[in-house]
Amino acid sequence: MPARAEDGVGRRIAYYRSAARPRMTQQQLADAACVSLGTIRKIERGERGATEATLEAIAEALGVDAAHLTADRAPFRTRVHEALPALSAALATYETPVDGPVRPLPELRAAVEQAVDWRLAAQYTRIARRMPELLAELARAYHAARGAERLELAALLVRAYRSADAVAFKVGAHDLSARLIELMRWAVPEADDPVLSASVAYVRTETFLAARAHAAGLRVLEQALDTVPAPVTPEHAAMKGALHMRAAVIAGRARDAVAAGAHLREAGAMANRVAEDVYCGTAFGPDSVKAHEVSVAISLGDEHVGRALAIAREWKPPKELPAERRSGFYIELARAQLWSSLADDAFESLKVARSIAPQHTRQHPWVREDVARLRRLKRADSEGLTNFAEWCAAT
Known part of the structure; x- marks a missing residue:
C-alpha cells in the first residue's frame, strides 16, 4: 500500500x-x-x-x-521477515517442486550469479524477495535435467541455497539456516565438484557457531581440509586458505589460541599465492586474511584485543572487498574499541559499518549489544546514538 x-x-x-x-x-x-x-x-x-x-x-x-x-512511527516489518515463510515453503518441495516455468540454463546461471552478488553486497532484502521463486525454478530444472546439465544445476542449487542461507542466518532464523545447509549437503554430491564441497563445509560452520559448539565445528573444518584438492590452482589454494581462515575464527571462539594462530598462518600462506578475489562464492586473499586476524583477536579476547586495534591503526579494508566483509570488520573493531574504553571510536566504527552495509549492520547481534552498552556509558552524542539505537532495535 x-x-x-x-x-x-x-x-x-x-x-x-x-x-x-x-x-x-x-x-x-x-x-x-x-x-x-x-x-x-x-x-x-x-x-x-x-x-x-x-x-x-x-x-x-x-x-x-x-x-x-513514516508519520506514525509504527513498527515496520521488513520484507526479509515477510519472505521467510515463502522461503520455507520452497524448501519443503525441493524433491517434488510445483509445476511452473523454467528459464533456459544461461538465464538461470545469471540469476544465481546475481544472487551471489547480492549476498556479497549484503543486499538481503533483494535476496529474500527473489529467492523462493528461484529455488522452486531451479528444483524443477534440476529434476528434469540429465547428464552434464544436471550436474551444473546441482551446483547452481548449492550456490542459491547459500545465498538464501545468508539471509536466514543474518536475521537469526537458525533453524531455517540449518535446513538450507542440509540441502546444500544434499545437492553438492550431485555437482561432483570438490571445491564446491569444501565451500559447503565452510558454510556449515554457521550451524556450530549458532549452537556455540566451537570444538565440534573446528573438527569438521579440519576434516574438510583433509579432502580439499592440492593447492595447485588459484581456486584450490583459495578454497584451502578460506577453510583455514574459517577454522582460525572458530578456534578463536573456542579460545584455542594455538590452533587459531596455526590456521591463520596457513591461511596467510595460501593468500600469498592468490590475488584477492571471490572464489567459489567466498572472498579470499591477503586482505580477507587481514580482516580475519581482527576477528580472531576479538574472539580470543583479553590480551589479544590490542592486536585488533594495532591492525586497525595500520590497515583498513579496501573498497574492493565485499561490503559484508568490510562492514563486519568495523563491527568487530567497534567491539575491540568498546572493550578498550574507546566508546566514541566504537560508535564511529559502527556508523562506518552502517554506511557500508546497512542491512548487515542492522541485523548483527553484536551491533545491538554494543549500542545498548554505549547508551549506558553515555559517551557519544546522545541524539545520534539514540537514533542509531532505534534503527537497530537496541535495548
Whole structure:
C-alpha cells in the first residue's frame, strides 16, 4: 500500500538525505536505492507516495529505519521477515517442486550469479524477495535435467541455497539456516565438484557457531581440509586458505589460541599465492586474511584485543572487498574499541559499518549489544546514538 504524500514522508526523506555525512544528493540516493531520480524528486516534493518496497529501499540507502520515514512511527516489518515463510515453503518441495516455468540454463546461471552478488553486497532484502521463486525454478530444472546439465544445476542449487542461507542466518532464523545447509549437503554430491564441497563445509560452520559448539565445528573444518584438492590452482589454494581462515575464527571462539594462530598462518600462506578475489562464492586473499586476524583477536579476547586495534591503526579494508566483509570488520573493531574504553571510536566504527552495509549492520547481534552498552556509558552524542539505537532495535 503506498504511503500518502501528505504524511510528510518526502520531507523526512529530504531531511535524512541532507543530514547524511557526507551529504547525499538526490541522484546518489536514487542510485543507492535503485529507483529513478524522478521518483525521488516527486516523493520529496510530496507529489507521489511511496510503496513499502520503495520506502524500505530508500531507508536502507539512507541508513535509517523505515519507521523513521513514516508519520506514525509504527513498527515496520521488513520484507526479509515477510519472505521467510515463502522461503520455507520452497524448501519443503525441493524433491517434488510445483509445476511452473523454467528459464533456459544461461538465464538461470545469471540469476544465481546475481544472487551471489547480492549476498556479497549484503543486499538481503533483494535476496529474500527473489529467492523462493528461484529455488522452486531451479528444483524443477534440476529434476528434469540429465547428464552434464544436471550436474551444473546441482551446483547452481548449492550456490542459491547459500545465498538464501545468508539471509536466514543474518536475521537469526537458525533453524531455517540449518535446513538450507542440509540441502546444500544434499545437492553438492550431485555437482561432483570438490571445491564446491569444501565451500559447503565452510558454510556449515554457521550451524556450530549458532549452537556455540566451537570444538565440534573446528573438527569438521579440519576434516574438510583433509579432502580439499592440492593447492595447485588459484581456486584450490583459495578454497584451502578460506577453510583455514574459517577454522582460525572458530578456534578463536573456542579460545584455542594455538590452533587459531596455526590456521591463520596457513591461511596467510595460501593468500600469498592468490590475488584477492571471490572464489567459489567466498572472498579470499591477503586482505580477507587481514580482516580475519581482527576477528580472531576479538574472539580470543583479553590480551589479544590490542592486536585488533594495532591492525586497525595500520590497515583498513579496501573498497574492493565485499561490503559484508568490510562492514563486519568495523563491527568487530567497534567491539575491540568498546572493550578498550574507546566508546566514541566504537560508535564511529559502527556508523562506518552502517554506511557500508546497512542491512548487515542492522541485523548483527553484536551491533545491538554494543549500542545498548554505549547508551549506558553515555559517551557519544546522545541524539545520534539514540537514533542509531532505534534503527537497530537496541535495548
